[in-house]
Amino acid sequence: MIKKEFGPQPWIFPNPIVLIGTLFDGKPNFAPFAWCGIAGSEPPMVSVGIRHQRHTLKGIYENRTFSVNVPSTDLLEETDYCGMVSGAQADKAKDCGFKLFYGTLNTAPLIEKCPVNLECEVWHMLNIGAHMLVIGKIVQAHVSEDCLTNDQPDIIKMKAFVYSRAPTARYNAVGEVLGQAYDVGKKFKK
Amino acid sequence: MSKKKLGPQPMIWPHPTVLVGANVDGKPDFAAVAWTGVAAGNPPSITIGLQPHRYSLKGIYQNRTFSVNIPSVDLVKETDYCGLVSGADTDKVKDCKFKVFYGKTASAPLIEQCPINLECEVSHILNLGSHMLVVGKVVETHFSEDCLTDGQPDINKVKPFTFGPGKYYAIGEAFADAFKIGKQIKRKTRKSATKR
Numbered sequence: 001m002i003k004k005e006f007g008p009q010p011w012i013f014p015n016p017i018v019l020i021g022t023l024f025d026g027k028p029n030f031a032p033f034a035w036c037g038i039a040g041s042e043p044p045m046v047s048v049g050i051r052h053q054r055h056t057l058k059g060i061y062e063n064r065t066f067s068v069n070v071p072s073t074d075l076l077e078e079t080d081y082c083g084m085v086s087g088a089q090a091d092k093a094k095d096c097g098f099k100l101f102y103g104t105l106n107t108a109p110l111i112e113k114c115p116v117n118l119e120c121e122v123w124h125m126l127n128i129g130a131h132m133l134v135i136g137k138i139v140q141a142h143v144s145e146d147c148l149t150n151d152q153p154d155i156i157k158m159k160a161f162v163y164s165r166a167p168t169a170r171y172n173a174v175g176e177v178l179g180q181a182y183d184v185g186k187k188f189k190k
Numbered sequence: 191m192s193k194k195k196l197g198p199q200p201m202i203w204p205h206p207t208v209l210v211g212a213n214v215d216g217k218p219d220f221a222a223v224a225w226t227g228v229a230a231g232n233p234p235s236i237t238i239g240l241q242p243h244r245y246s247l248k249g250i251y252q253n254r255t256f257s258v259n260i261p262s263v264d265l266v267k268e269t270d271y272c273g274l275v276s277g278a279d280t281d282k283v284k285d286c287k288f289k290v291f292y293g294k295t296a297s298a299p300l301i302e303q304c305p306i307n308l309e310c311e312v313s314h315i316l317n318l319g320s321h322m323l324v325v326g327k328v329v330e331t332h333f334s335e336d337c338l339t340d341g342q343p344d345i346n347k348v349k350p351f352t353f354g355p356g357k358y359y360a361i362g363e364a365f366a367d368a369f370k371i372g373k374q375i376k377r378k379t380r381k382s383a384t385k386r
Contacts, residue, residue: 002334004333004334004338004341005293005331005333006343008233008234008331009308010228011306011328011331013343013348014206014352015227015228016203016205035228037202037206037225037228037237038205038239040239041239045200047229047237047323049230051231068202070201073365076371078372080366080369080371080373082372085376095378095379101193112193118199128230130231133235133325138200140197140198141199142193143193143196145192153203155355155357164361167340167343167344168368169368170367170368171365172363174361175359175360175361175363176359177357177360178266178360179267179357180358181353181358183270185267185270185272187271188271188285
């Protein structure tokens with residue numbers, strides 16, 4: 001297999017896509033981020049890479065809290081819109097008709113329509129050049145009841161989607177099941 | 191919409207699925223990792239969350255380098271296998287018939303069969319309790335030529351997959367262009383703003 005070198009690129013494909021919620025000067029704001037991931041489980045942690053000039057970061061500095069809202073494909077237009085305008089100018093919650101609620105933290109706004117909502121407290125902030133890596137400890141997870149199967153989250157009911165930058169920036173749905181994890185690989189086990 | 195509280199749970203779905211490569215005592219080892227993400231663009235940086243006892247972490251400590259290999263759906267069995275066994279008592283490269291090559295760093299093993307390979311140097315290691323969060327600076331990206339369209343990466347040819355709760359999922363069709371589909375709301379809100 002012939003390989004082509006592209007220089008240093010942060011190319012992990014595909015990326016999840018989430019709406020990060022913050023409160024700045026008392027106003028809720030939401031912005032989509034694909035550069036995020038799970039960082040740890042005990043305590044449960046997430047990481048998000050945010051450019052220094054982003055409005056979202058102001059709210060995080062103010063309250064040291066934020067929310068992670070996982071949108072469904074029904075919120076595709078809203079999610080994309082939240083990445084096009086800044087909370088400094090627009091009231092995105094109003095423009096998108098988001099119904100908000102709060103959980104344990106009163107400074108991490110949550111979007112009711114998103115199937116999964118995580119409330120986070122800032123644990124670490126790491127300056128990595130153009131981006132600040134914000135690591136948040138999850139203090140509560142909310143899941144829409146109609147996205148549960150046997151009381152467990154069901155990704156098919158959630159209708160989650162992914163972001164990929166190749167060949168153009170686009171959103172892809174989650175496709176078919178390929179196999180059960182910790183099972184399909186057993187054939188190699190001696 | 192009624193919500194159920196599930197307590198603190200690390201629930202961002204779906205996760206990407208990657209094979210993290212490291213040389214442990216000079217021998218290449220690969221571990222399946224879903225708790226990974228992009229951290230920054232300049233310098234390009236990525237994160238991986240590894241439990242402290244993981245064998246691959248030993249290699250990362252030894253060399254301060256590692257690789258991130260994106261498997262295609264053709265490698266789902268091999269990827270799962272790499273998450274089932276430890277490099278301490280198995281030779282995963284041999285068992286999975288991985289063809290290994292090296293790039294800029296002499297100590298970050300890369301899997302030829304994976305369409306994308308990132309060579310990384312460790313820039314930070316954060317102790318987060320159950321997991322060490324390894325932040326790596328990408329120093330080189332290798333891309334299989336047959337996964338390019340007009341010289342650019344094509345996800346439909348890469349055929350990566352994701353990890354949901356307990357299962358691996360293929361990527362479905364692209365159903366919208368990013369930074370475009372949201373313009374419908376932008377237009378709508380602009381119109382109502384001028385009306386006001």
